Amino acid sequence: MGGYPVPSGASQIIGLECMGYIINDLKEDLVDEKYKKGQLVMALLSGGGYGTFATVNKSHVMPVISKFVTEPTLAAAIPEVWLTAYKLLKICGNVKQGDRVLIHAAASGVGTSLIQLCKKFGAISIASASQDEKLQVCKE
Numbered sequence: 311m312g313g314y315p316v317p318s319g320a321s322q323i324i325g326l327e328c329m330g331y332i333i334n335d336l337k338e339d340l341v342d343e344k345y346k347k348g349q350l351v352m353a354l355l356s357g358g359g360y361g362t363f364a365t366v367n368k369s370h371v372m373p374v375i376s377k378f379v380t381e382p383t384l385a386a387a388i389p390e391v392w393l394t395a396y397k398l399l400k401i402c403g404n405v406k407q408g409d410r411v412l413i414h415a416a417a418s419g420v421g422t423s424l425i426q427l428c429k430k431f432g433a434i435s436i437a438s439a440s441q442d443e444k445l446q447v448c449k450e
Contacts, residue, residue, distance in 0.1 A: 316357055317356050317357070319356075320356035320357035320358070321356070321357040321358030321361065321364075322357070323357060323358040323359075323360055323361040324357065324359070324360050325355075325357065325358060325359020325360035325361070326354065326355060326356070326357065326359055326390055327352065327353065327354050327355070327359050327386055327387070327388075327389040327390045328352065328353055328355060328358075328359035328360075328361075328364050328366070328386055329350070329351070329352045329353075329374065329382055329383060329385040329386035330350075330351065330363075330364065331348055331349065331350055331351070332345060332346065332347050332348060332349050332351060333347070333348075333363075334347070344373065345368070345371065345373070349373065350373070350374040350378075350379060350382055350385070351371050351372060351373055351374060352371075352372050352374050352385040352386060352388055352389055353366040353370050353371045353372065353389060354370045354389040354390060354393060355367075355370060359386070370389075372388075372389065387419070391419040391420050391423050392423050394420050394423075395420050395423035395424045395427055396423075396427060398420075398424065399411070399424065399427050399428070399431065399433070400431075405428070405431055405433045406431070406432075406433070407431065407432030407433065408432060408433070408434070409433040409434070410433070410434045410436060411424065411428050411433050411434065411435050411436065412436045412438070413425060413428075413435055413436065413437050413438065414438050415438070415439065415440075416435070416437035416438060416439050416444070416445075416448045417437075417439045417444035417445070417447040417448055421437070421439075421448070422447065422448065425437065425448055435448075
């Protein structure tokens with residue numbers, strides 16, 4: 311419907327995250343030990359994530375951990391959610407051990423990521439959700 315304008319220079323194809331295999335040889339100045347042709351990666355990008363192919367800035371690419379290799383499409387859902395949750399907690403909130411964090415819509419993707427990150431950082435998460443079933447997801 312055109313309600314979300316595409317950033318200048320970005321693909322007209324929707325999708326802000328993707329998963330796939332590196333298919334082209336990397337430019338010499340981009341080669342390092344972390345990324346190789348044929349490697350499964352996930353990425354955050356400005357558009358085009360739903361395309362068959364995507365060109366991605368190397369700084370936005372992350373290796374897919376072996377846990378997801380059997381179901382690689384799950385990796386496509388990680389970048390936006392987890393980077394949002396991390397930014398909220400650590401960059402915006404400067405969360406430290408013992409802090410209390412109120413998480414609204416806690417059964418959502420970002421919400422469940424926030425709960426897990428709070429646990430990792432030693433913070434206490436306080437969850438809110440619209441239904442008891444969703445709160446059960448948060449507890450699990």
